[in-house]
Amino acid sequence: MAISLNKEKLRTQECEKLQEVSGTNVYSCYQCGNCTAGCPCVDAMDIPPHEVIRLAQFGQIEKILDSNTMWICASCVTCSVRCPRSVDISGVMEALRQIALQNGNEDVTKLGELSSEELEELPQIAVISNFRKLTS
Amino acid sequence: MKKIGVFLCHCGINISATVDIEKAMEALKDYPGVAHIEDYKYMCSDPGQQLIKKKIKDLGLDGVVVCACSPTLHENTFRLTVKAAGMNEYKMEMANIREQCSWVHKDKTVATEKAIKIIKSVIEKARLDEALDPIEVDITRKAMVIGAGVAGIQTALNIANSGYEVILVEREPSIGGKMAQLSETFPTLDCSQCILTPKMVEVSNHPKIKLMTYSEVVDVSGFVGNFKVKVKRKATGLDWDVCNGCGLCTEKCPKKLPSEFDQGLGERKAIYRPFPQAVPNRVVIDFENCTYMQSGKCGICQKVCPVKAIDFDKEDKFVEEEVGAIICATGFETYSVKDIPEFGGGKLPDVVDGLTFERILSASGPTGGEVRRPSDGKVPKDIVFLECVCSRDPEHYLPYCSKVCCMYTVKHAMLYKHRVHDGQPYVFYMDMRTGGKGYEEFYQRAAEEDKVVFIRGKVSKLYQDDDKIVVCGVDTLSNETIEIRADMVVLATAIVPSKGIRELTKLLKIQIDQHGFLSEAHPKLRPVESLTAGVYLAGCAQSPRDIPDTVSQASGAASMVCTLFANEKLKHEPIIVGVNEDICSGCGICTVVCPYDARKTNLEKKLVEVNEVLCEGCGACAAACPSGAAQQNNYTDNQINAMIKAILGKGG
Numbered sequence: 001m002a003i004s005l006n007k008e009k010l011r012t013q014e015c016e017k018l019q020e021v022s023g024t025n026v027y028s029c030y031q032c033g034n035c036t037a038g039c040p041c042v043d044a045m046d047i048p049p050h051e052v053i054r055l056a057q058f059g060q061i062e063k064i065l066d067s068n069t070m071w072i073c074a075s076c077v078t079c080s081v082r083c084p085r086s087v088d089i090s091g092v093m094e095a096l097r098q099i100a101l102q103n104g105n106e107d108v109t110k111l112g113e114l115s116s117e118e119l120e121e122l123p124q125i126a127v128i129s130n131f132r133k134l135t136s
Numbered sequence: 137m138k139k140i141g142v143f144l145c146h147c148g149i150n151i152s153a154t155v156d157i158e159k160a161m162e163a164l165k166d167y168p169g170v171a172h173i174e175d176y177k178y179m180c181s182d183p184g185q186q187l188i189k190k191k192i193k194d195l196g197l198d199g200v201v202v203c204a205c206s207p208t209l210h211e212n213t214f215r216l217t218v219k220a221a222g223m224n225e226y227k228m229e230m231a232n233i234r235e236q237c238s239w240v241h242k243d244k245t246v247a248t249e250k251a252i253k254i255i256k257s258v259i260e261k262a263r264l265d266e267a268l269d270p271i272e273v274d275i276t277r278k279a280m281v282i283g284a285g286v287a288g289i290q291t292a293l294n295i296a297n298s299g300y301e302v303i304l305v306e307r308e309p310s311i312g313g314k315m316a317q318l319s320e321t322f323p324t325l326d327c328s329q330c331i332l333t334p335k336m337v338e339v340s341n342h343p344k345i346k347l348m349t350y351s352e353v354v355d356v357s358g359f360v361g362n363f364k365v366k367v368k369r370k371a372t373g374l375d376w377d378v379c380n381g382c383g384l385c386t387e388k389c390p391k392k393l394p395s396e397f398d399q400g401l402g403e404r405k406a407i408y409r410p411f412p413q414a415v416p417n418r419v420v421i422d423f424e425n426c427t428y429m430q431s432g433k434c435g436i437c438q439k440v441c442p443v444k445a446i447d448f449d450k451e452d453k454f455v456e457e458e459v460g461a462i463i464c465a466t467g468f469e470t471y472s473v474k475d476i477p478e479f480g481g482g483k484l485p486d487v488v489d490g491l492t493f494e495r496i497l498s499a500s501g502p503t504g505g506e507v508r509r510p511s512d513g514k515v516p517k518d519i520v521f522l523e524c525v526c527s528r529d530p531e532h533y534l535p536y537c538s539k540v541c542c543m544y545t546v547k548h549a550m551l552y553k554h555r556v557h558d559g560q561p562y563v564f565y566m567d568m569r570t571g572g573k574g575y576e577e578f579y580q581r582a583a584e585e586d587k588v589v590f591i592r593g594k595v596s597k598l599y600q601d602d603d604k605i606v607v608c609g610v611d612t613l614s615n616e617t618i619e620i621r622a623d624m625v626v627l628a629t630a631i632v633p634s635k636g637i638r639e640l641t642k643l644l645k646i647q648i649d650q651h652g653f654l655s656e657a658h659p660k661l662r663p664v665e666s667l668t669a670g671v672y673l674a675g676c677a678q679s680p681r682d683i684p685d686t687v688s689q690a691s692g693a694a695s696m697v698c699t700l701f702a703n704e705k706l707k708h709e710p711i712i713v714g715v716n717e718d719i720c721s722g723c724g725i726c727t728v729v730c731p732y733d734a735r736k737t738n739l740e741k742k743l744v745e746v747n748e749v750l751c752e753g754c755g756a757c758a759a760a761c762p763s764g765a766a767q768q769n770n771y772t773d774n775q776i777n778a779m780i781k782a783i784l785g786k787g788g
Contacts, residue, residue: 002608002617006518007560010589028584031592031613054614057589085580 003058014061014099022095024088026056035079035089045069049079049089056092065103070096075129138263139171141197142255143188145179145204147234154238156248160203163252169263171195180210185217192221199262203231203255224267226710226770231258253783260778265770268710273749275361276460277701280305282353282640283465285313286683287675287690289335291463294694296344300701303457304339305367306349307636310414311336313467314676317397319497319505321683322547323578329413329500336415350420352636354454356643359750360670361460361706369453373407373421373429378445381417383409385437385446391427395502399492401510402502407437407446412500423450461670461697464644464654465690466637468676471526471533471629479525479627484600485511487625490544497551507555509624512603515556516623520607521545522595523565526630534630534651539680541628542569546582548626553586562589562620564609572682591618598625631680646671654678664693672696711769712751713758715744719765726757726766 019026029050036048046067047055055064064070070093079089114122142164146152157175165173172195176184179202191197200223202214207230215225233251241247279295281288284306292302304311316336318328339345348367355366389405397410404410406426409419427434428448438446473489474482486509488496499505509516523541526533542565549561568590570576582588593610600606604621611618633652641648646666647655654673657665664672672693675686700706713726722742727735734750735757737743744766758768767773 002619003611005562005589005618005620007558010560025584027587027589028580030580030583030590051614054611055616058611058614058616058618060616 003060005058010059012059012061015056015059017099018056018061018092018095021098022088022091024091026053026087026092028085029053029057029083029087030085032084034082034084035087038078038082040076040078041072041074044072049073049093052096053087053089053092061099064096065100069093070100138169138199139195139197140169140199140201140259140262141172141174141188141191141195142170142201142203142259143179143184143191144173144175144233144255145184145202146175146177147179147204147238148177151204151234151238151251154241154244154247155233155251156244159248160252160255164255164259167256167259169199169259171197179204180213185213188214188217189221192218192223198223198227199265200228201231201255201258201262202228203233203251203258205234206230206232206236226268227262227265229258229262229265231255253785257779257782260782261770261775264772264775264778268769270707271710271712271748273361273706273708275701275703275706276363276458277301278303278457278459279461279463279697279701280353280363280365280457280459281463281465283307283313283467283675283677284311284339284347284349285465285467285675286315286332286335287467287677287686288313288463288465289332289339290687290690291465291672291674291694291697292345293335293338293342294691295697296342298694298698298701299344300698301344301346303346303348303459305351305353306347307352308410309350309372309418309420310410310416311339311347311349312411312413312415314491315683316411316413317399317491317494317498319494319499319501320547320551322543323572323574325547325551327499329498333413333415336413340415347416348455349416349418353640353643356462356645358458359747360668361700362749363459363462363670365457365459365462367455367457369455371423371450371452372418373423373426373448373450374419374441374446375449376416376418376445378443379418379441380443380445381409381419382442383419384440384442386419388436388440390434390436391425393422393425398495398502399489401492401495421446421448461672461700462644463672463674463693463697464640464646464666464677465674465693466640466677467634468631468680469634471632473627473629476526476627476629478597479522479595479625480598480600484598484605484625485509486516486605486623487598487627489627489629490541490548493548493626497548497555505555507552507559514603514623515559517556517559518620518622519549519552519556519559519561519624519626520595520605520620520622521549521561521563521626521628522607523563523628524594525627527628528566534632536630536651536680537569538628538631539569540631540682542567543572543575543578543682545626545628546570546579546588549588550578550582550586553582553588560587560589562591562622564591564593564595564607566592566594572684593618631676633677637677644668644671646673664689664696670700708749709753711753711771712748713746713753713755713766713768714748715746716765716767717743719763720744721763721765723762725760725762729756729760731756 033050036050047069073093077090218228219225237251278301280303281292282305292304296302315332351369354368358364385407386405389407391406392403394400395402395404407421423429480487495501527538570579591611593612595609598607607620609618646668656663657667674690674693724737732750734747757766
């Protein structure tokens with residue numbers, strides 16, 4: 001299905017919110033792909049980081065939220081550091097997670113369901129980053 | 137026998153890696169006529185030249201053979217070298233053992249043998265070389281510039297400000313060209329007319345510039361320094377010397393027609409001035425559409441004219457001008473939307489080309505600078521710009537990049553957004569080419585600040601649906617197909633040479649490429665000269681380019697003209713083909729083969745006469761002459777035969 005573009009679809013509330021929460025102008029991106037090239041987790045992502053920004057430029061926030069990309073993101077911030085146009089890709093990922101959670105997505109961590117043995121095995125830092133990533 | 141010095145160049149390892157220099161020297165040192173033989177790593181270097189000079193003086197050489205690269209590169213260098221040592225420069229010959237030997241062979245033995253043969257043959261030629269002196273020619277220090285767009289204007293002003301007279305010829309009623317039609321210019325967004333009109337005014341007031349608008353070059357004869365040009369001054373239907381440009385006639389004229397200046401969007405009258413700032417400020421009558429000219433009724437303009445300038449005279453006038461140099465600055469057109477069927481073929485009123493959009497954006501345009509679409513005057517809210525329309529499409533249209541479309545489309549999208557704040561511009565592009573000072577920053581500003589959406593991909597089709605134009609494309613960066621229901625579409629169609637360029641280049645005897653753009657003498661080192669001496673190039677007639685490039689090149693062409701005019705006399709190569717009157721029978725075969733019109737048969741004397749200045753020394757006549765009366769200086773039949781014998785191994 002072709003993406004149908006018009007000015008209403010481009011400037012959705014969600015797209016504006018994404019830019020506001022992340023504090024970044026997605027239109028600065030000129031699609032060089034440096035973010036994707038340096039991302040350590042890209043192989044596990046449904047949509048690579050540069051394409052997330054591209055879809056955001058087209059106002060396709062729902063399509064992005066349907067992917068696993070922002071959940072796979074390790075928040076290592078390599079992308080944002082390397083971006084030649086100072087687009088905070090990592091910040092966009094964080095904003096996407098917040099929007100997804102605020103939209104009422106279920107609690108994907110389900111810490112309560114983990115057994116005490118499992119919790120013992122789990123490194124503390126993993127639990128902390130998990131909370132940080134999923135709840136902000 | 138002549139004392140010839142042979143100097144072999146290694147050219148670093150360009151020659152010596154493939155040609156065994158020592159072996160060649162051994163083979164040549166006892167060749168008849170060779171008085172001295174020597175090698176050096178770089179013969180063209182200053183020490184290399186000093187070496188040649190010293191040997192000429194010490195040994196009293198009267199012939200020099202430099203065995204090095206092609207004479208197109210260093211012939212002039214070595215001519216000056218031998219001349220400085222007191223030898224006639226035409227007794228210096230070059231044996232090309234690089235381009236024609238070392239560079240094209242791998243086997244050292246074969247290449248060395250070939251180099252020896254080449255050098256032997258050139259020694260044979262040098263033995264028979266005679267001292268020659270350049271032919272001196274007078275020069276008319278007046279230039280003609282054809283085309284008065286920004287390129288022609290700049291060239292004319294530069295030459296005129298150097299103190300030489302200039303005739304500026306323009307086909308349209310006013311000077312200004314395409315730049316006068318533009319709205320604002322990238323990347324500074326200054327108003328095109330505002331920066332051009334001061335130059336136009338300067339042209340019209342310049343004491344050294346003679347303006348011939350509404351005129352066309354119809355015949356050119358002569359040669360560098362001495363051209364004769366016939367110019368047709370098209371009938372205007374009135375006396376321009378009397379007309380004061382008040383414009384009352386255009387106000388009262390009842391016949392309305394689409395304005396060419398406004399790309400057909402606005403109106404003009406049958407008696408008109410193309411635009412308000414026209415230079416000269418004069419009107420012309422469009423004879424084909426004038427009611428009086430067609431039916432004899434009307435004549436209102438004649439009645440209202442306060443100075444009685446209008447005479448309906450339809451006679452074109454012809455004038456002849458003598459000039460020393462000609463600059464061809466005939467500009468460009470954009471590929472017509474009518475010839476692009478996949479984008480509506482000109483039948484969709486809201487699909488326009490870039491130049492039309494310039495008029496829509498222009499404060500002096502048909503909409504007064506408000507962005508309104510042609511069909512119903514509505515302000516478009518979703519507007520799509522397509523780049524590379526007909527450019528970079530060798531299968532269907534043109535293979536080349538039109539160079540300016542990336543930047544002017546970014547400008548269009550930006551200016552649109554500045555005028556329609558709640559509108560959305562989209563740009564479909566294949567590659568963004570923003571090479572130029574401040575250009576990339578301009579492009580990024582459009583994306584970042586004006587939120588222009590750039591979509592990487594070519595549009596395959598578009599069609600009208602109700603009052604929308606549906607544009608079907610793809611974004612190859614996200615692999616998503618894209619559909620936009622747009623209110624208006626702007627096509628950045630290819631830049632093509634202006635109409636009539638083929639005919640003009642035939643008159644000027646200059647070359648064009650397969651697309652009709654003027655060919656330069658050398659793409660890098662002689663970019664403003666044609667291959668015909670005295671004819672120079674400027675602007676988009678040569679290839680698509682933007683205003684800064686055009687102005688720079690126009691000044692470059694002007695400087696070439698001034699350099700030419702700074703000579704007291706012109707010097708012409710003396711390697712020409714004369715006539716031995718004792719042998720010539722006046723058969724005239726040579727006159728037919730001469731491509732330069734240098735040879736004419738004198739029927740009374742039964743002889744062929746040569747205009748030495750026109751002769752370019754191609755040798756066609758010498759080859760065609762059945763009696764041997766046409767001999768080329770320093771390329772005589774005797775010399776050629778001796779060279780062939782040497783090559784075949786029977787020389788000496």
